[in-house]
Amino acid sequence: MWIGAVSLFPDMFEAVTGYGVTGRAIREGLVRFQCWNPRDFTHDRHRTVDERPYGGGPGMLMKIQPLRDAIHAAREAAEGPAKVVYLSPQGRPLDQSAVDRLVTSERLILVSGRYEGVDERLIQSEVDEEISLGDFVLSGGELAAMAVMDAVIRRVPGALGHSQSAEEDSFAAGLLDCPHYTRPEVYEGQSVPPVLLGGNHEEIRRWRLKESLRRTLERRSDLLQKRFLTDEESVLLDQVTGERGG
Numbered sequence: 001m002w003i004g005a006v007s008l009f010p011d012m013f014e015a016v017t018g019y020g021v022t023g024r025a026i027r028e029g030l031v032r033f034q035c036w037n038p039r040d041f042t043h044d045r046h047r048t049v050d051e052r053p054y055g056g057g058p059g060m061l062m063k064i065q066p067l068r069d070a071i072h073a074a075r076e077a078a079e080g081p082a083k084v085v086y087l088s089p090q091g092r093p094l095d096q097s098a099v100d101r102l103v104t105s106e107r108l109i110l111v112s113g114r115y116e117g118v119d120e121r122l123i124q125s126e127v128d129e130e131i132s133l134g135d136f137v138l139s140g141g142e143l144a145a146m147a148v149m150d151a152v153i154r155r156v157p158g159a160l161g162h163s164q165s166a167e168e169d170s171f172a173a174g175l176l177d178c179p180h181y182t183r184p185e186v187y188e189g190q191s192v193p194p195v196l197l198g199g200n201h202e203e204i205r206r207w208r209l210k211e212s213l214r215r216t217l218e219r220r221s222d223l224l225q226k227r228f229l230t231d232e233e234s235v236l237l238d239q240v241t242g243e244r245g246g
């Protein structure tokens with residue numbers, strides 16, 4: 001997989017390219033990453049990347065020409081059709097289904113905004129889709145771009161090696177994760193659920209699934225609305241509902 005980023009702060013991406021599973025996937029060449037800074041595509045002495053908004057108002061917008069030229073440079077380097085994603089609060093909220101869709105595009109170009117954003121005509125002419133990290137104010141799109149990179153790279157076959165995490169399975173299956181426990185057996189007077197100490201793997205699997213369903217019902221019942229339940233999950237959810245006096 002090839003990922004290009006367009007950002008005024010390329011060094012920020014070290015947080016993903018330099019650490020953990022994502023860092024290793026890039027180091028091992030499973031994923032190739034390159035970043036382009038619009039400032040390198042300016043032609044004036046002050047290397048200007050921002051511009052006043054028509055109609056007045058506070059703040060600045062990103063200048064069209066440096067951004068457009070940086071995106072075109074990324075397209076050229078992609079050496080094939082690339083999906084251009086603009087990270088923006090006006091975008092479709094990022095969720096696992098969006099991640100699973102993005103990972104099918106062999107080449108992604110992630111564009112991060114700064115200042116108050118970018119000219120709408122740049123979005124119309126260059127951007128395939130807008131994605132949002134959530135409904136809050138950020139200083140730039142880079143953290144959103146890195147969240148997309150992390151989630152997408154984890155889904156590249158081979159990136160997780162043998163340590164496919166349990167979280168991966170449960171959330172990818174549309175449920176919240178079950179509670180986890182490790183040593184010591186008693187911590188501040190609280191002990192570990194006995195089933196986890198018993199070594200009966202089928203019982204442990206069912207307990208974890210039931211606790212995932214309980215937690216999802218308690219904290220994110222919206223996730224249950226849009227998820228098909230297997231027979232086993234329906235039975236376990238009924239038990240949970242009964243235990244809640246629901």
Ligand SMILES: Cc1cccc(C(=O)NCC2(NC(=O)c3cccc4nocc34)CCCC2)c1
Nearest residue numbers: 087088089113114117132133137138139140144
């Ligand atoms: C709710 C709301 C309404 C209006 C503006 C803003 C806001 O935060 N505007 C500032 C910018 N925000 C983001 O880029 C950004 C923010 C949040 C999630 C994101 N997911 O991707 C990119 C994201 C846009 C241009 C530069 C930074 C937020």
